[in-house]
Amino acid sequence: MLVELVEVKKKNHYGTGAGVQKLEKVFINPEHIVSVRTDDVVTALFREGKLPWSELNHATSFSVVTLSGGSAGTSITVVGAPEIVQKKCFESKRTLLRG
Numbered sequence: 001m002l003v004e005l006v007e008v009k010k011k012n013h014y015g016t017g018a019g020v021q022k023l024e025k026v027f028i029n030p031e032h033i034v035s036v037r038t039d040d041v042v043t044a045l046f047r048e049g050k051l052p053w054s055e056l057n058h059a060t061s062f063s064v065v066t067l068s069g070g071s072a073g074t075s076i077t078v079v080g081a082p083e084i085v086q087k088k089c090f091e092s093k094r095t096l097l098r099g
Helices: 040-047 082-090
Strands: 003-012 019-028 033-038 062-067 074-079
Touching (some): 003 082, 019 074, 033 082, 040 062, 062 082
Antiparallel strands (some): 003 019, 003 074, 033 062, 062 074
16 A cells, blocks of 8 residues: 655756755655654754745654665655654555455
């Protein structure tokens, strides 16, 4: 079962070193999650008003989710504290009733 999260995407502008962040839906398989930790850098930038997401609550936190992917893992930054991400990924498992 895939779980929908909101990922922080960074697009670099070549030659300037600057990046534009945007929020984008991402669907991940919780069975591939290796770790979830707080992203202090993005959280601090957001709270300082340096990120363009006025639609988010000022108290919003961000997490880094590390996914297994063969010999190399992938890390993505998502909206939500680690506890919220964990709850969304692992406590929402539904079971089918067989009658």
